Amino acid sequence: MAKATRGYRIGRWLPAVGWLRSYQKEHLGGDVIAGTVVAIMLVPQAMAYAMLAGLPAQVGLYASILPLVLYALLGSSKTLAVGPVAIVSLLVANAIAEAGVADVVTAMMMALTLAAMSGILLIALGIARLGFLVNFISHPVISGFTSGAAVVIGASQLKAVLGFSIPRSANIFETLSYAASHLSATNFVTLAIGLSAVALLLCWPRLIDVALKNTRLASSLRAALGRAGPLVAVLIGTLVVTGFSLNTRAAVEIVGAIPRGLPAIALPMFDLEVWRALLGPALLVVFVGFMESVAVAKTLASKRRQKIDPNQELIALGAANLGAGATGGYPVTGGFSRSVVNFTAGANTQLAAMITAGWILMTVILLTPLFYFLPRAVLAAVILVAVSTLIDVRALTKAWRYNKADAVALSVTFGIVLILGVEAGILTGMAISIALYLLRTSRPHIAVVGRVADTEHFRNIERHRVRTVPTILAIRVDESLYFANTRFLEDYLLAAVADADEVEHVVLIMSAVNFVDMSALESLETLMDELRDAGVTVHLAEVKGPVMDQFERSDLLEHLAPGRVFLSTHDAIEALSLAEARVESTATTGEIGSS
């Protein structure tokens, strides 16, 4: 019993204990195949994304060994594939560029420092259980941000495909216009290699399908071949450049020497200035990386009725980034495409990720000399094809059709990313979506309701044929009451009463009010007093339990008097019109008596 409890405890902090203890033999096949397929994808992608980040190719490979093992031990997802991803690589590139770093050694040091900082921040957020903070970034903002970042990444690869250098700019239109006005500098051999690689990558899955159509290959081998496009492009590109000596004869840029063997254990820079400069970029890496990772992990887990613990994810991704920082890597996170491949290739546990890490380790030890002649244009092609899937035009049309405010948030985020950069884009997007939400809730839907035929149902008088009592105004508010909308309600009610002299009772129907904050409470109290002074009594109906509990901790019910709290709108209207009738009949009787 005690042992089981201890096992449970360790398992909570080290999920690997759980799946390693109860590892089932029949899971091994799927894990080995998935781990291998992911490795086949990862080798070229890791090098390409490192290049995108402005780092030497080996940094991407180094970031694909220890981080994977650490996530495998600590992560709550069984199938997430961690490693370098495109958008985080762009953030790293920005951070290095903004710090004004020119030499590659400092850039590498900054990148691993950024990874270590991100790791620390992620773990801190995890321990403080603040994972929910990413929820404040809305989908349309993420969508606009992702599409924008993909376009920025694509533009950043123009130089590698065209074969001439383009000065860095946060404004993508400057980049494009510079490229357009310098097209004469194009290295056509490089361009040909890049375009061929793009074509190969785009056609590869279909080629494999057609080629293997009538063969009876094991599905695992089929999966591996289907994902080998980038690796094949790398091999062909390297062979072509080597065979024709294109690096010397046509000035095609190549990857060059990659040190063979294990990465040296490198310590991050402990320079306060550097840390201060990297804090913004690190926060961005943390938020964007965590957001992407947790979304993928959840989608995959739910398909097998498994659970993801967002705070455990923060800790696991934090450890992975600390690992990247300690072994010459750069920031990593759970990537969408490789995780999906891992899942569909049959990964059952994080053993698959350990196998991937093993393959990358072997590559680093044995195969790096093979990449010497690898043309950078091929890596650019790998990036271009990977990010092209991130541009989501449909999201905009969908948002536009569904809810204009969301479409505005999406478009503005996208536009700002292109013009002012990713950082400004995501911050503006967040501000806009919060502002639009507040704006919407600040003008709640308010309906004057009346009775439907002879039922106990009350509906909007503008939408339905209903009966009303002239002395009673029944009003339903379709929103919780808080500071931003309380004056709106006040204005609405005062105007409604000022327009209708005969009104003597206002019934506020609170069925859709989930909360009443202090501002709204005070407004309601004032409103009740003011309307009483003007000869109108306010009543409440259908107040929810938690809201009524709140009211009982305040003076509201004293301000309400002689108004009452009715269980239902029906009760309210019945009781008030009855009282009305009684007063009238008394008046009539009185008249008769005096006549």
Add this chain to the structure above:
Amino acid sequence: MAKATRGYRIGRWLPAVGWLRSYQKEHLGGDVIAGTVVAIMLVPQAMAYAMLAGLPAQVGLYASILPLVLYALLGSSKTLAVGPVAIVSLLVANAIAEAGVADVVTAMMMALTLAAMSGILLIALGIARLGFLVNFISHPVISGFTSGAAVVIGASQLKAVLGFSIPRSANIFETLSYAASHLSATNFVTLAIGLSAVALLLCWPRLIDVALKNTRLASSLRAALGRAGPLVAVLIGTLVVTGFSLNTRAAVEIVGAIPRGLPAIALPMFDLEVWRALLGPALLVVFVGFMESVAVAKTLASKRRQKIDPNQELIALGAANLGAGATGGYPVTGGFSRSVVNFTAGANTQLAAMITAGWILMTVILLTPLFYFLPRAVLAAVILVAVSTLIDVRALTKAWRYNKADAVALSVTFGIVLILGVEAGILTGMAISIALYLLRTSRPHIAVVGRVADTEHFRNIERHRVRTVPTILAIRVDESLYFANTRFLEDYLLAAVADADEVEHVVLIMSAVNFVDMSALESLETLMDELRDAGVTVHLAEVKGPVMDQFERSDLLEHLAPGRVFLSTHDAIEALSLAEARVESTATTGEIGSS
């Protein structure tokens, strides 16, 4: 007809046309008395508040003539009393201090430039109909801000009461500790004058009550006498200083020479640097001033079933401030205490304000020499007594009892005002109240519900004794669904389903959902797909009309299938358990058949 329409139109932009045309003789008495009573209060207050703003006393008087007339012509309130107020004066003082202005002429120029800028901003907000923006400042933040500003104002008057100069500091504790460590520099004659004035001001209303107890004075004279405390203090203080030559013999600071006659028409500074420096303070003046003014105007209007048009108020207050800027004044707004006095003294129309302006004009032309020997300590006493009513400790205890989040917003705003100043205070307060609101709506109340006895009512299983069906999970979400809470719902549902293997149907009860944004829509779609993959069907119940309209503009209903939309929870549970029973009975029949 055309004439009436034109009249209506003009009346809309120039509300004075309305009440001047239909002016009733019997309103004149009230207007004259109220206008006079307000003038009696305003003369000393205007000079005191100008001093608080760091300006010569006459600036306060100049700001109490044309601005009142302009508001009277344009304002939508019949009883609002416009003029210098304490908190706006503090904002002006801060703006002048921050700009590093030392000489009084530049300070006056800055003050009138600030008034002109505020006027332009107010009118612009009015034309753009952006008056609703002030709604985003919550009551607790206003309360914390007002109390904090009152304390800051009080501390700023210490120097006038103690009779030695105290260096300006945004942090009130610095001011207090400086004062405490320099108490030996106290001018005791000044202190005696200041404390006597405070005592007089505090006791005056009761003195008048007692003195007039058995007299048969007209209520109008009684009202005028009751409000004459500050004026009496000013007169006594001036007489004492003049009589004993305290200004020369005891170094008591006096107001000094006030130019006699009309203010010269002065043009604001048209210096881009100055305008840029004053933009922040001007926005603060606009927001704080408008907030205070519109709150008072509304409260008073509602007591007589009159209406306030917030956008017309912006335009009227804007004109008043432009007027202040053109006649040597400084920013003005509708003040709380004088408006209440105006109202209770019987003001019927804005003619009262015009009469007040007439009295102030006469004072400026004829009486200013009388104020030469007026001790500044008396004006400080007028300020201290006026702002002491603004400190509202009860608001904190009330908020604490009612809603902790509001109490936090109030306390933090108050604290930041004291430590970092009014600007930082109100901005922090706004950020905190928005953050707390988002935080609350990001974790909505979600209840699993079951059927109450044999009724059609469904209630929280944790609060009531209810019956549930093991294969059906009925869940009610008590909040609109939007980006910040959509992941919370997702986590809740996935966890609930992962914990209960037997669940086959989830019924989402949407009765309290007023809106579903794009993020929430996508989450719901994903959730439906994911749960379907896991063998669970999602259904919806009690979807509101507007939300259903939204859904029909999206693909949600396709993702929902085979799930259905039920009118009521009752319908849903009935239909689903019936289907369940049918499947079970078929299974049983099958078994019987095969046995």
